[in-house]
Amino acid sequence: MGIYSKPVVFAVLSAVVILIGTIVTVFIPLFMPSTQPVSPLIKPYTAIELEGRDLYIREGCNNCHTQTVRPLRTEVLRYGEYSKPEEFAYDRPFLWGSRRTGPDLNRIGGKYPDSWHYRHMQSPQGMFEKSNMPPYGWLAENPLDTRYSIKKISVLGYGYSAAEVERQIADYRAKVTAADYDSKETRDQVTPEKLRGDLTEMDAMIAYLQKLGRDVKNLEATK
């Protein structure tokens, strides 16, 4: 046969063959709004939540934790309402994961108080003796880098102005450093003294975890 002695024709033909499935199952869905619906009830991440999300990405948390609750009875029992496509409209990248060495986190927001997370991140084994989660206490020793927050928000198109981003950062700093912050005692325990008045990476990580799944309740309420 001819094509087996014509490398360029063969390469072009191979490209056509691999592109058919690609176009149907990947490229066309990109242009169908039903693939990734958007709901006004699902809010984009604030600057602090986004910084926390970037830390989640940096530390590769997705290697052990998924963020999709499947529509299965025991899964809904364990984690809560199953995941809806609208929830992920602002996720770039998506963080659904592929392995549950640890539990799913799509419904972790609001499940525990901040103090629980400070204590758990500091020492998972202190809370659950046999847990195999790595300790992340050192996140509280790193001040949060917000130099690129405004640029990040603008690249992602979340629609906050620079002033709003700065206010979000200032508001969150005020919240966690306030004398009446409900998790103050635990935060002070895990945060080195010189950083207690400032935002740390741990603060942002917890802000992100507390956001996960919070808006789905609004979505459910309308159904």
Next chain:
Amino acid sequence: MSETGYEYRVVRGFAFSALFWLVIGLVVGLWIAFEMFNPALNLTPWLSFGRLRVVHTNGLGLGFGLAGIFATSYYILQRLTRAPLAFPKLALAHLYLFNAAIALAALSLFMGMNTTREYAELEWPLDVGVVILWVMYAINVFGTLLKRQEKQMYISLWYIIAMTVTIAVLYIVNNLAVPVTLFKSYSLYAGANDANVEWWYGHNIVGFIFTVPVLAMFYYFLPKATGLPIYSHRLSIISFWALIFAYLWTGAHHLMLTPLPEWIQTVAIAFSIFLIAPSWGSVVNGYYTLQGNWDQMRSNYLVKFFILGITFYGLQTLQGPLQGLRTLNAFFHYTDWVVGHVHMGTMGWVAMVISASFYYMIPRITGNELHSIKLANMHFWLILGGQLTWTITMWIGGIQQGAMWKATNPDGSLMYNFLDSVTSLYPYYRLRFAAGLVYFIGILIFVYNLVMTVRKRPVEA
């Protein structure tokens, strides 16, 4: 350069690069396997599981896998075209840049520059580097093919062409991102689309790195090592086109029961089942090639590697579509079952075939005899035993975990909390670590055997 004019320095360079990254990748693998039952090894941020796991997968997939593919394909290309590499200096530059890029990639992942796209975790400057490296490779592939002395292209060349084209498409489309800084970017796609693009890539990178080029090796080196022609040319034609056509439809079987539109998932299931046929086309072709000559399993140390390798490929391509079925997927997904599945392919099929290809190739390009067939046999049995123990342990662990997640009390409440399902796996994780150690010893013997082979003085011609 050898007396025939073939460029073998680059083949040898890539072969030993592959061995180097193989050892590094396995050491990291053993480290994270230990962390799974003893988190005390998460000593520093750089050594925490979340960062190390990607060093393991990228080190072995890109470092070992790609270097092994470059070594064997530069060799196969020259032999099958009867032409020396079109641009030998470019190939040498490719070799040096490749190793620099892998070292930088490992460093960047240790530092947490990680896009989280599975098997495409590198940040955008390194992605650009990977694309440049791929273009350098493609120029030599097509340059050599165009000046070939042999009119017909043999099966292995089809697979090499298909890989060269497809990896370029996959890698570029999946890694499109908007940079924020030099070290940070955001994906161009959002949510369900991002997931769909990523698993189209993720599944096909396995197809076109761990399957297609390894089949190129299998179709070339099995007949060479046995002196037997491939059983059916026609079957290889059908298998080739059906395989590369169907593969691209199946990525969404990694996203079963997620918020991705159901039709994409269902299409993926259908094509996954279809893929059994072309996969087994190659398996059958391999087995029937040995028809009447099965004594070579005993008399020819290389044949064991190829036949066990293609057997694991056959099992892999049955297991994959089955665990993609919705009901089975609901049970197995997110458990260690899938981890076992992946490692049967990589530790069994890929490593076995690359091992045998190197054993065939290295003596021929250096003019030395293999240092020790006895050691090669020892290597075979250790990696076979190590891999089987490893994967079977993970399958059992996966079944147990899946069952514990689903178990309910008579009143309908959950029987186990999540932590119960984790701690119950620790005995399996310990056994998996031990099996990994056995496998690693086998690989060290492999490396030693090849190092000793090239260090010998060439046999007088």
